[in-house]
Amino acid sequence: MERTYVKDLKTKIGQQVTLKGWLQTLRDQKSMQFLILRDKTGLVQIAHWKKGNPELAEAISTLGTESALTITGIVVENEVVKLGGIEIQLESLTVENNAELPLPFEPFADNLPDQDYRMEWRYLDLRRERNRLIFEIQTCAEQAMREYWIENGFIEIHSPKIMGTPSESGAELFKVEYFDRTAYLAQSPQFYKQMAQAAGFERIFEIGPVFRADPSFTSRHMTEFTGVDFEISWIESHEDVMAFTEKWLAYVYQAIDAKFHDAIKEYFEVDFEVLTVPFPRLTMAEAYQILKSMDYKLPPERKGDLDPGAERALGEYIKQTFGHDFVFVKDWPFTVRPFYHMLHEDNPTLTKSFDLLGRGLEITTGAQREHRYEKLAKQALDKGLTLEPIQNYLNFFRYGCPPHGGLGLGLSRLLMVMLNLPSIRDAVYLFRGPNRLEP
Numbered sequence: 001m002e003r004t005y006v007k008d009l010k011t012k013i014g015q016q017v018t019l020k021g022w023l024q025t026l027r028d029q030k031s032m033q034f035l036i037l038r039d040k041t042g043l044v045q046i047a048h049w050k051k052g053n054p055e056l057a058e059a060i061s062t063l064g065t066e067s068a069l070t071i072t073g074i075v076v077e078n079e080v081v082k083l084g085g086i087e088i089q090l091e092s093l094t095v096e097n098n099a100e101l102p103l104p105f106e107p108f109a110d111n112l113p114d115q116d117y118r119m120e121w122r123y124l125d126l127r128r129e130r131n132r133l134i135f136e137i138q139t140c141a142e143q144a145m146r147e148y149w150i151e152n153g154f155i156e157i158h159s160p161k162i163m164g165t166p167s168e169s170g171a172e173l174f175k176v177e178y179f180d181r182t183a184y185l186a187q188s189p190q191f192y193k194q195m196a197q198a199a200g201f202e203r204i205f206e207i208g209p210v211f212r213a214d215p216s217f218t219s220r221h222m223t224e225f226t227g228v229d230f231e232i233s234w235i236e237s238h239e240d241v242m243a244f245t246e247k248w249l250a251y252v253y254q255a256i257d258a259k260f261h262d263a264i265k266e267y268f269e270v271d272f273e274v275l276t277v278p279f280p281r282l283t284m285a286e287a288y289q290i291l292k293s294m295d296y297k298l299p300p301e302r303k304g305d306l307d308p309g310a311e312r313a314l315g316e317y318i319k320q321t322f323g324h325d326f327v328f329v330k331d332w333p334f335t336v337r338p339f340y341h342m343l344h345e346d347n348p349t350l351t352k353s354f355d356l357l358g359r360g361l362e363i364t365t366g367a368q369r370e371h372r373y374e375k376l377a378k379q380a381l382d383k384g385l386t387l388e389p390i391q392n393y394l395n396f397f398r399y400g401c402p403p404h405g406g407l408g409l410g411l412s413r414l415l416m417v418m419l420n421l422p423s424i425r426d427a428v429y430l431f432r433g434p435n436r437l438e439p
Contacts, residue, residue, distance in 0.1 A: 007041035048090040064099035144255035154203040159192035185211035193231040197404040198396040205230040219423040224432040231406030238352040304333040315360025330354035339383040358417035366407025
C-alpha cells in the first residue's frame with residue numbers, strides 16, 4: 001500500500017492507510033496500547049486493543065522508543081485525542097528496526113545532555129523537529145540563492161578543493177599527501193572565481209566546502225564549512241557588489257518568510273522579518289568613531305580590524321539607530337586585507353572592500369579585486385609575498401581581465417543570524433573543529 005504521511009490523515013477518514021515512522025511514545029496499559037508515531041510531517045496516535053490480537057500486543061510490548069515501524073490501520077476521528085483529533089486503529093505492524101534500550105539520550109526529553117555529548121549521537125539529535133527545520137530552511141535558502149543568481153545571468157562553477165600551492169597568505173592550510181608531493185585543501189575558491197572573470201563568464205557562483213586550519217574554539221568557527229561565493233564582472237566599485245548582495249539576501253529572506261515564518265517563530269522564538277534594502281553602510285573610519293563614542297576599546301593586536309565584541313557593539317548600534325539587523329562596514333585598511341583587494345585611488349591605504357555584519361556577526365567578506373597585473377603583483381610584494389608560488393594566479397590577469405568583485409559568505413553563519421542560534425554547531429549537519437573528526 002502507498003505510504004501516507006501524518007499531515008494528510010485528515011483527508012483519509014474511514015480509510016485504511018500505511019504509515020512509516022518512529023515510535024516516540026508507548027503507553028502499554030492493561031487492555032489497550034497507545035503508540036505515538038512520528039514521521040517528518042507530524043505525530044499521530046495509534047490505538048491497539050490487546051484482546052483483538054494478543055500476539056501483536058506482545059510484540060508491541062517489546063518495542064524500544066525510537067524504533068522504526070511500518071503500521072497499517074484505519075483512520076478515525078476521536079475528539080479526545082490531542083493530536084489533531086485523529087487516531088489510527090491498528091491492524092498490522094512491522095518492526096523495521098527495533099531500537100536498543102536504553103537510548104544514549106532521549107531526543108524529545110525536556111532536559112537534554114550537553115551539546116558536545118549530543119554531537120556524538122548527532123543522528124538522534126537531528127530527529128528533533130527543531131533541528132530538521134534548520135536544514136529545511138537551509139535548503140530553501142540555497143534554492144532561493146540559486147534562483148536569484150540564475151535569473152540574473154549567473155553560471156555555477158565547481159572549483160577544485162585540492163590545490164598545488166597555498167592560496168592567499170598560505171596561513172590556516174591543511175596539507176595533504178598527494179602522490180609524490182604536498183597539496184593543500186582549498187581555504188577559498190577565490191582565485192578560481194577570478195579565473196572565471198578572466199574567462200569571460202562575467203557572473204558566477206559556487207556553493208561548496210571550505211577548509212581552514214584554524215585552532216579556534218569559539219561558537220562561530222569551524223575547520224570545514226560550506227562557503228557561498230559569487231563574483232561579477234564589469235563593476236565600477238565595491239558598491240556594485242554590496243548593492244547586489246543586499247537585494248540577493250532580501251530575496252532569500254522573502255522566500256524563507258513565505259514558507260517558514262510561523263515555524264521559525266514557534267521553534268526559535270524569532271520574529272522573522274523580510275529584509276529591507278538598502279542596508280545601512282559605515283566606513284571603517286565611521287565604525288571606529290562609533291566604537292569610540294561607546295567607550296569600546298579594541299585590543300592593540302586588532303588595530304585596523306574588528307574583534308567579535310566590536311562587531312556585536314556595532315550590530316546593537318545599527319539595530320537601535322536604523323532598526324536593521326545588517327550593516328556593511330566598508331573601506332578597510334590594506335594592512336588587514338588580502339593583497340588582491342583593490343586600493344582606493346584617492347587613498348591607497350584603504351581597500352575597496354567590506355564586511356557584512358548580521359546581528360553583530362560577520363557573515364561575508366567582499367571587495368572589488370585588483371584586475372591589473374602590474375598593480376596586483378606590486379600589492380603582493382608589498383604584503384611580503386613572493387610571486388613564484390602565485391604565478392599561476394597572476395597569469396589570469398595578463399591577457400585581458402575585466403574589473404570585477406564578489407564575496408564569500410558562510411552558510412552556517414547566515415543560519416545563525418536568521419534563527420538567532422547560539423552556536424554554529426547548531427547550524428551545521430556535522431561539525432568539524434580542532435577536536436572533532438567524528439562522527
